[in-house]
Amino acid sequence: MELKNRFERSIVNTLLFMGGLLVSLPFVWMILSSFKNEREVLSIPPTLFPNEPTFEHYINLFQNLNFDIYLVNTFIIVFFSMVGLLLNTMAGYGFGKFQFRGKEIWFATVLLTMMIPGQVTMIPTYLILNEAGLTNSMAGIVLPGLIAAFNIFLIRQFMVTIPDDLIEAARLDGAGEFYIFFKLIIPLAKPILAVQIILTFIGAWNSFLWPLIIANDESLYTLSVGLALLQDQNVTNYGLQMAGSTFMVVPVLIIFIIFQKHIVEGFNVSGIK
């Protein structure tokens, strides 16, 4: 579809530009406010740019609040989510490239779990973890989210396209199954895994529900749980709240903008037409 004249084109451009401005407004306001001191952030009329830019809120996050601990915990969760991704990849390979008894049933089982809403499993999963003595532990936070059926499905779709001959040749050369998986399959799957790694990182960085339910001690809090706590305890200190939010949001924004091309393309590859 082409636009006929410059007038129409400028209308569409203006609409998109206004929309883009509205969409990015909360981010801009968040970042600018995080550098304003406590008085200025509440001033009416509000200032756009901070009069006396200050880092006090960011220093506060780490010195007086425990954002250093939350950050470490968040990274631990990110690490385990990558282990989960490895397990998903192994399962995707298993379903994509092996023939074995009960394969269809097991794969259907995996797909079925995608349809179960999180709210239904929330309470019983907590009870199961409680029975296993894993509440208030890192294992309890990490385990429920380790496997994602949708990722297994996506990775399997890719694995199916790898030629059997390639794997057979490696076997004839005497390579073991796990050697083949790590040295042959994973390098071949790089494009799809790269996207998965980014999405898994973002998901783990943002994870909120299980850390909230499982962690009783502040020493186990993640950034998002810590930020919710910060909001409860500093209701009117908006500068501090914005600094905490900026610290959570900006790294993800940067990572997304760097890798957006791959993610958007990966979306097209996953084939929804």
Add this chain to the structure above:
Amino acid sequence: MEVNRFKAKITPYLFIGPAVILLLIFSFLPILVSLAISFTDMNLSGLANWSQINFIGFDNFITLFKDEVFLKSMRNTFFYVIIGVPAAVISSFVIALLLKFVSDWMSSAFRVVYYLPSVTNIVAIAVVWGFLYNQEYGLFNYLLSLFEINAIPWLEDPLIAKLSLILLTVWKSNGVSMLIFLAALQSIPKMYYEAADIDGANRWQKLCRITLPSMRFATFFVTVTTVIGWLQFFEEPFVMTEGGPLNGTNSMALFIYQEGFQYSEFGYGAAASFILFIIIILATVVQFILRKSDEN
């Protein structure tokens, strides 16, 4: 030779085993546990001592339908679906359509901008929007005051609070649907439009006769997933309003969380979660039936 055969036989299970076992423990087992406890009065004392748990039949379900808070959260959830789904589907569709009109580099730049909210953390977003929505110090009311419009109680009035949460959620979730619509738009063959041009069709006719019908499946897919998403609406009211004011923004998913983890009424919460599950299944089945009859 025997050993090799055995090895070849168990290899696939070594690959799928860990993931499948974890899925069974954290997805299938919970469904069974949930079904079992929804017919009991399990609560905190039952957690400590299983002999305290009593089978109470359908009592939980009967009580739920007399529970004013549950009924209110159910009505709110339907409100979210009825207002939120069209708002989310139409706005992402319009954005995708506009992106189709502009040059390639502008399209990719704006795609990133419109998608950005989707990758951000919901707690941080709720904190930021809580500030924007603040009645006294918030940016929104300040901007309105420039136009001599009185301050709006964004989160203080039950009805307006629901709409405020919908606005925030549409802002946050537009990205994915937009990408799906864009992919669908790009897959429409150019020659359809060229043929229509030769026949002298105007733009409106092309939109109604070519674009919209070609996007049927994408629209269906986006609608189904959006409905499911809104039925499970949880994090936004949880972080921003905690269901208030006066349960005005409480949703079914939030109700389940509150019963389970704030009041430790595990049996009662599990029963509520099954009602939500059934509603989700019904809503999805109805949409599939509608699509079938639409095709015939």
